[in-house]
Amino acid sequence: MHADNLSPIKAWESFYVIVGSAxxxxxxxxxxxxxLIGESRMVRSSQATLSAFGTPNVVHFCAALxxxxxxxxxxxxxxxxxxxxxxxxxxxxxxxxxxxxxTTRQRxxxxxxxDWVWHILLPLAAYATIxxxxxxxxxxxxxxxxxxxxxxxxxxxxxxxxAWDTVTYVAGEEAKRRxxxxxxxxxxxx
Numbered sequence: 001m002h003a004d005n006l007s008p009i010k011a012w013e014s015f016y017v018i019v020g021s022a023x024x025x026x027x028x029x030x031x032x033x034x035x036l037i038g039e040s041r042m043v044r045s046s047q048a049t050l051s052a053f054g055t056p057n058v059v060h061f062c063a064a065l066x067x068x069x070x071x072x073x074x075x076x077x078x079x080x081x082x083x084x085x086x087x088x089x090x091x092x093x094x095x096x097x098x099x100x101x102x103t104t105r106q107r108x109x110x111x112x113x114x115d116w117v118w119h120i121l122l123p124l125a126a127y128a129t130i131x132x133x134x135x136x137x138x139x140x141x142x143x144x145x146x147x148x149x150x151x152x153x154x155x156x157x158x159x160x161x162x163a164w165d166t167v168t169y170v171a172g173e174e175a176k177r178r179x180x181x182x183x184x185x186x187x188x189x190x
Contacts, residue, residue: 008141009071009081012149019152020068026159027061030054033163048106053119053166056099060123060159063092064152067130071148082137085148089131096124118165122158126151 034054067088075081100120103111111119129151133144 008145009075009078012071012145015149016068016072016152019149019156020065020072022156023061023063023065023068026156026163027058027065030058030061030159030163033057033167046106046108048102049108052099052102052106053109053115053162056095056119056123057159057162057166059095060126060155060162063088063127063130064155064159067148067152077138078141079138082134082144084134085137086131086134089127089129089134092127093124093131096120096127099123114165118158118161122154126154126158 034050067085070084070088071081073081103115103119129147133147133151137144137148
C-alpha cells in the first residue's frame with residue numbers, strides 16, 4: 001500500500017500524542033488515588049470492590065495509551081492497523097463484561113445509576129466503537145478515525161470521572177468515620 005493511503009492517520013498524529021501522553025500520566029495518577037484509599041483506614045474496602053471500581057480506570061487509561069501507540073506506529077496498511085485496533089476493542093468489550101460481573105458480585109457498595117453509566121455502559125460503548133472502527137478502518141479511514149479518536153478520548157474522560165468519584169467517595173467516608181464517635185461510646189454532644 002502506498003504511503004499516501006496512510007495520510008489520514010498522519011493527520012491525527014498530534015491528537016494521539018496528546019491522548020497517549022494523558023493516558024500514561026493518568027495511569028500514574030490512579031496509583032496515587034489507590035494509595036490514598038489504602039491510607040484512608042476505611043474498613044469497608046475489599047479486593048472485589050477495588051476490582052470493580054478502581055482497577056478498570058487503569059485499564060481505560062492504558063487502553064487509550066495503547067490505541068494511541070498502535071495508531072502512531074509506522075503501518076504500511078490501514079487494514080493491518082485496523083486489525084490491531086479491532087483486537088484492542090474486542091479485548092475491551094470482554095473486559096467491560098468482566099467489570100459488569102465484578103460490580104454485581106461485590107457487596108460493599110451499592111451502585112447507583114451514575115455508577116452503571118460511567119463504570120459499565122460508557123466503557124462498553126467506547127470499546128465496542130473501537131472494535132467496529134478498527135474493523136472498518138481500512139475501507140473508510142477519514143470518518144472512522146473520528147470515531148476512534150472520540151472513543152479513545154471517552155476512555156480518558158471515563159477514567160478521570162471515575163477516579164474523581166472514587167476520591168470524593170473515600171474522602172466523604174473518611175470524614176464520616178472521623179466525625180462519628182468510636183464504637184461503644186456515647187456521643188460527646190454538648
